[in-house]
Amino acid sequence: MFAGVESAKKAGETDERLHNVVAWRETPFFTDEERAALALTEAATRIQDGAPGVTDEIWDAAADHFDEKQLSAIILEIAMTNFFNRINRTIREQAGKTW
Known part of the structure; x- marks a missing residue:
């Protein structure tokens, strides 16, 4: 089971x-x-x-629900997840298998 699913x-x-x-x-x-996130x-x-x-419409919807600190945390989480997904894809590692 993926670590994110376990944590959730x-x-x-x-x-x-x-x-x-x-x-x-x-x-x-x-x-x-x-939904905005x-x-x-x-x-x-x-x-x-x-x-x-990320269009203005998408950003504005997120900004309607989250303050600057929360948006920063969401963006960091998106970036980290995408970072690991790209590493896994590069080395052909099944996501969630070893991380």
Whole structure:
């Protein structure tokens, strides 16, 4: 099991929400605040498919829910996750297997 999933479960996160993060737009399980963070994460992460990145609309939605310190923490978490994902991809390591 991935360390992030283990930590989330220890913090009381449900399987239902964890299994539906991939469909966060289509499910009723996430708050507006969580949706803003997920949209920011997705926009910051999608590079290869030509997605526009973090638009003003996405940034403004996140800034409506989070202060500067919280946004900084979210951005750092996004960056660290993407950093490790790219290392894993480069060395062909299955994500979550050894980290």
